[in-house]
Amino acid sequence: xxxxxxxxxxHRFIDTYFTNCNAAILAGSVVxxxxxxxxxxxxVIFDEKIEASYRExxxxxxxxxxxxxxxxxxxxxFFLMDYNIAKPSMQRMVxxxxxxxxxGILQDIRQEAEKMLEEGPKEWTExxxxxKRYFISDVLDDFIGSDxxxxxxxxxxxxxxxxxxxxxxxxxxxxxxxxxxxxxxQQYDTKFADEFIAAFDTFYRNREKVKIILLADxxxxxxxxxxxxxFSIGKDIIQK
Numbered sequence: 001x002x003x004x005x006x007x008x009x010x011h012r013f014i015d016t017y018f019t020n021c022n023a024a025i026l027a028g029s030v031v032x033x034x035x036x037x038x039x040x041x042x043x044v045i046f047d048e049k050i051e052a053s054y055r056e057x058x059x060x061x062x063x064x065x066x067x068x069x070x071x072x073x074x075x076x077x078f079f080l081m082d083y084n085i086a087k088p089s090m091q092r093m094v095x096x097x098x099x100x101x102x103x104g105i106l107q108d109i110r111q112e113a114e115k116m117l118e119e120g121p122k123e124w125t126e127x128x129x130x131x132k133r134y135f136i137s138d139v140l141d142d143f144i145g146s147d148x149x150x151x152x153x154x155x156x157x158x159x160x161x162x163x164x165x166x167x168x169x170x171x172x173x174x175x176x177x178x179x180x181x182x183x184x185x186q187q188y189d190t191k192f193a194d195e196f197i198a199a200f201d202t203f204y205r206n207r208e209k210v211k212i213i214l215l216a217d218x219x220x221x222x223x224x225x226x227x228x229x230x231f232s233i234g235k236d237i238i239q240k
Contacts (some may be wrong), residue, residue, distance in 0.1 A: 003062030006030040007098060010041055012061050014100050022072065023106045025097035032096065040064035044093050046105060048072050068093070072105065079116060086121035086168075086175050088113075102180065120172045122230050129170060129223055131233070136162045137226040140216050151186040153204075156212065163219050167192070170223065 004012065010026040018024060028042030041063050052076035056067045068090070070078070078090045091113040099106060124132075139159045146152040154157065168175045173188050175181075185193035199211035220226055 006041055006063070007100075009061040009063050010063075010098075010100055012063060013041075013043065014045075016060075017220075018045055018047065020049070021045050021101060023102045023109075024100040025094060025106070026100055027093035027097035031098055040066050042066045042068070042093060042097075043100070044090075044097060045069045046051075046072060046075070048108070050074075053078065075109065076112075079113065083116055083121065087177070087180075088117055088130055088174050089176075091117050104225055105163070117174075121169070121174055123172055124169050130227065132166050133220060133223060133225075133227040136166060136216065136220065140213070140226065144213060149207070152207075156200065156203055159164075159212065159216070163216055164196070167196075169217055 003009070004044055007026060010024075014021065014024045023046040025044040026041060027044060028038045029036070030041060040057075043065060045067060047069065048071055050069055050071040053068075053070045056069070058065050058067065075090065076189060077092075082090050084089045094110055094113040095117060096105075135157070139162060143152065143155045143159055161181070164181055164214055165175055168188055171188065174184060176184050182193065182197070185196055196215060199215045201210050202208050217225070
């Protein structure tokens with residue numbers, strides 16, 4: 001089947017399969033102007049007749065389509081879930097998306113999503129920061145000490161996410177995975193994002209560890225640096 005233009009394909013899909021839905025939004029990379037040859041159409045649908053939310057993948061009108069189908073209350077659970085893990089994918093789709101259909105319900109839902117995005121994720125506690133410092137320190141030591149060409153590749157991968165998560169969460173920023181790691185870093189601080197990417201790029205190209213080690217020290221230093229001695233989990237509970 002010939003591939004239609006994305007907005008036309010999305011409208012055709014809604015008109016064909018969700019004729020009576022309350023609202024529908026086209027979101028994702030095609031809306032942000034970041035589409036690639038393998039991009040799909042992300043469509044969020046609100047339908048008061050749906051008993052429970054669901055996600056479904058289909059091929060229609062020349063496109064792979066990811067459906068996120070909700071009734072007029074189930075989306076709130078997903079807003080809360082995304083808020084708790086600091087990955088606001090649902091909120092972003094609702095706010096950034098192109099409206100395909102709306103019988104008047106979207107304004108309140110979008111305002112709800114916008115408010116959550118503006119406020120940012122839940123702030124980490126001092127205990128959480130301390131725990132994260134410890135695990136970053138542990139992986140960093142593994143990275144520094146490893147002389148295995150195979151193992152160090154995966155240690156570096158783990159360390160990259162831990163450092164990325166730490167920087168953004170201590171600064172009350174949203175996080176993501178995969179391509180959203182780069183995007184979230186750039187939204188937070190383009191200079192730091194460049195430094196972060198360069199450090200890991202140098203390692204993966206040349207197996208040079210120094211830039212990553214210095215980056216980790218820079219990230220941890222304002223919060224007390226590396227942590228090992230004196231750290232414990234559950235000791236107070238056991239003693240009680």
